[in-house]
Amino acid sequence: MSRSKSVLTKLLQIFPQLQPQMYFKASLTALSHAMEDQVLAGTEKPLVIASFQRERFYRQEAQRYRRIANKTDQVYVLAAPETEFKNSSQDYETIAFESTNTLSQEWHLIVIGTNYVSCLICQEKVILNNQGITSVIDNNRRFEGIWTFNREVAQQAADILLKIIVNHCPELRSKIQQARQKYLPPDILNQIVVRQKTTNNIIHNIENKNPDPFVQRLVTYLQAGHYKLIKANRSLAAKEHKERLINSITTAIRLSLNPDEILQIAVQKLGQGLGICRCLVYRCKETDFKATVEHEFLNQDIPSIKEQTWFLHDNPLFQEVIKLQEALTIDNAANDPRITNSCKEKEKSLQTLVRNCSILSWMLAPILYQGQLLGMLELHHCGPKPISWKEEDVTFINAITTQIGVALIQAEAYAHLQDLNEQLEALDYTRSNLVAITGHELRTPLSTIQVCLESLTLEPDMSPDLRQVMLNIALQDAERMRKLIQDFLILSRFESGRFEWNTEVLNLHECLELSLSNIKARYRGKQIPLIEVTNFLNSELPLVKADREWLGEVLAKLLDNACKFTSKEGRITIIVIRNSLHYLKVTIADTGRGIEPKRLETVFERFYQEEGALRRSIGGTGLGLAICRQIVQGWGGKIWAESKGKEYGSQFHFTVPIHLS
Template sequence: MIIKNSVLADLLQELPDLRPQMYFKSSLTALSHAMEDQVLASADPPLVIASFQRERFYRQEAHRYQRIAQKSDQIYVLAAPETSFTSGYDRYEMIAFEPEDSLTEEWHLVVIGQQYASCLVCRERLMSTLPESEENLIDIDTSRRFEGIWTFDRQVTRKAAEILLKRILAYRPELKSKIKRAQKQFLQVKEATLKSNEAPECPILNPDPFVQRLVTYLQAGQYKLLKAYKSITEQERKERLVNSITAAIRQSLNTHEILKKAAEELGQAMQVCRCLIYRCKQTDKFATNQHEFLSHDVCSLSGENWPLQNNPLFQEVVAKQERVYIVNTQTDERVQNSLVLQNLVQRFGIISWLLVPVLDKGRLLGMVELHHCGVVPHEWEEEALELTEAIASQLGVALIQAEAYANLEDLNEQLEALERTRSNLIAITGHELRTPLSTIQVCLESLASEPDMPPELRQVMLNTALSDGERMRKLIQDFLTLSQLESGRIQWHPEALQVQECVDLALSSTRVRSSSEQLPQITAEVSPELPLVQADGEWLVEVLAKLLDNACKFTSAEGEVTIQAKRNGNQMLEVTVADTGRGIEPNRLERVFDRFYQEEGALRRSTGGTGLGLAICRQIVTAWGGQIWAESAGKDQGSQFHFTVPIAEPG
């Protein structure tokens, strides 16, 4: 048999004027022992009904009830069996009920004598499930709470005994005659008393003031103990969460992973509807939400552009460099006076709002936001606010470490690039300088040692020496030019120019320098109707000349080189130098503009050059605010070099 009805609920229904109170288990234990001691100290044989929830609680008091049974034959003990507890008689009546019965959630003790009466009828209020770490910290048995009635009132005690005896009769019908005798002896009021206006033969006794003080003291002590437990638990939870974030920081220097882990841990620990963590600076207009924790039925803000510049809460955090906390967005003046905040509150259902800055020496690195989206505003306690600030502080350390690591990686890449540049410089300059120097030396030694050399051969020697001398001059000039451009020592003289004139000058220079070589066919398709450009003419011609030299160098005499120009938007003119030559692999289109880059390697090239020409072109084009890039379909598919020049404003 399983009875689902609560004894406490039945008692309150019978006596609606009763007001239940909250008791801790330690207080109920003291009261129960006091009531049992009263039975043991009295000569009056009483009715005693005790319900222990489960057998394990009964076993702790079994010896006391063996002594109490010596005082009376009306002793009833109820419990849910777990090992050996069964219905039967062992100096007192034992009543076993099912573990699913509602009595497993209640604690009862009813004592009725001729000179005294008292009852304790309580129902346990189950605590919410705690994390394992907190279960280890708190004495769960000590902190158990019960809601119910404790009184010396005989009328209430009789009613409680009546309800419990009916339960006992339902479990053990064979006790009918014994229970009927108990009802007649302890629960019925004498007819003479009912017919007269006299007080009952056993007046209602008020609780002893000492007992009342004892219970109050026990309750206050238990509240203090639970408060201490809670404080310790909060501190442990804070340390555990901070340690978790710290562990994530140590495991990874990836900013994305750190912020994602922090959002999840903090959101779960704070039990919020939404936790956002995003990177931002004081001057940012927007921040993109990428790291968040969401509870059920809350919309995501991932990828949402979060307003900052016109956000009064963000600006207040920046100004104060401390947290900003709104308990109720529906009544807060800052929200009501800002259309931006009202829009965010309505769109995303924010009722309570907390913003905590992530700082490093006064510099804003990011923001932690907690949103409560329930119907009723949520007021976070000071410990929770301090915990959030502690996490934000740890995040500041993490972001600084990640930035330092990223800067270190950049520095290592720069050092590697510098090392490659140094190696290329040594290889290229060694090759480019040694070869012409060797030729010049041979020519000069031949001229000096052979005074009778024929004039025709003498002229060949001189021309060869002059040619290689010019080659060395160009090499040194390229070094100096790139050095000046990179150091910013060039003085620019921009003016309004026609691109066609600059193209003609570059073509003339290319043909003069390569008069002894057979060049590919060069075609210029530049309309004189194009707008003027704003650039330094000397350097524009230099860019065109180097691009033409580069195209001719990698295109056979049977190939073709084309120069074109067109508008690129309203502010730029785009110039293209295309060839049908060797082409460039797609994965090398960006690298060709690096200093000393040689597609074939520094020492096994089929064409001359230092690899500085395109690097110089990039420096020049970037200086006037333009862009330069290369395109190619691949090897032997030709290439196209594009650069943009600003269009001159009409005079």
């Protein structure tokens, strides 16, 4: 259906003398039930046309209309579908219209029988709030409309609705034509139109030749109660608006877990909802000397004070709010004694603040959570006349600040929870890798040692050469286990902070010579890549200041890694340069398998294994680079890796502090 004039508008064009009245939704529901009960209590088979705004309202009445359908086969129900409502011809005719149709803002019920008629044609009064949206659906919604027993009015209203039904459901044309012939004879409709053009016949809004006494009393009661409800509704309107504003602000801020976003949403919605000149909020604690205004809402041409420094320690109003632990109001800042009656320096600064910010009426409300100050919310009215803050205003703002406080704590708790989750993920990752490493690096050598020792024990006639081979294998795997356990203990000591440094002045040449000797001894009998040293014999390189043992450990582990991942035909280069006034940079570069750029930071994590803990072809715990990072950072240096990718080799750099004599 396309959007067009409402049924009420069309009816008033035909009968301009009709005077619409105001109804609440509760009144319409009672009137509709009275009209439906008249059908259910009678013996006639009338025409019944009901138009509900939405399917939810229809569902409340569906059972009644099934009973009405047992009385007559001419029942038509219209509604905007929300879940299951659709065009159907079961117990009675249901007609679904789009939610954008004008019928979605209307409420109609027409009953036309042989001996009685009743007609209720209403249109909702759309009330816009400050945000330009309609009020929430409830029994206090207002409608403007016609309720009459006049047959001519009812027949014209039925004619309008039946045309709408035919346009939407052409398959009902035959059934609707039967209804027209029985309840809306063409000559009657024509007579009505002619009479409207030729006479000034006045049709009263409520006219019934044979009114039902109960219905007549109900009309009188509802009309009298209607005006009482209007009067009561006026007094509740402000409270209702504030409650809705609280709900909207609460809903909006609870959707975010970002503290800055929470405060900006709160100040924006509150400023718009109250129509205040300036609304601002800032984070602060009781002991803060100053705060920065980070979130602000401005109305009209009020000057902005965002990003300004707000002095708190010298603000007696701030101190009073802290003491009261609730909102503080100033109706007229121009003559408030807390601002004007003192010549102290801090009161003078407060007067300057009021003048510069054009504050005429002022409210300061603390954002608290369990007595802890999280921030401050301020409302500034800048004129032209001061306003008087009411008790309900203070209660409302206190409710808002309570919700903001809860949202801020929730956001901070979530951020803390995220940190904890990341730590737990790291621990879980460590645990998983520890299990894998333990399986490969402890169980395997233990099994080998056990097999060798059992062979030596069970085979007394074993040849001396074979016995020596068995002993060598057992010793090698024992050494492998010793190094693994040593790495675990070293990393644990570093990460727990239970480590003492023996810093001394060192010659880097000596440390590197020792590390090279250790590497050659470790790989004795095996071919390793060619190792070259650049800038090492440069006499201009100064002495360094570090722990001899752990500097040698870093060099040894980096050289060992380079040997592991570089083929015997490759090359390892050691470069030493002075890259700053305070540090030497040591680079160990190789032509080995290289590292993917995205993993250059990951390689320094604990238990990192490029191939995975269960599929690696190169032995090791994955702790070597993590230990190197702890050692280098311990003396204030940096360590990092560079590589162009797979098969392009890699370069590991670290810095050592220079001894400044």
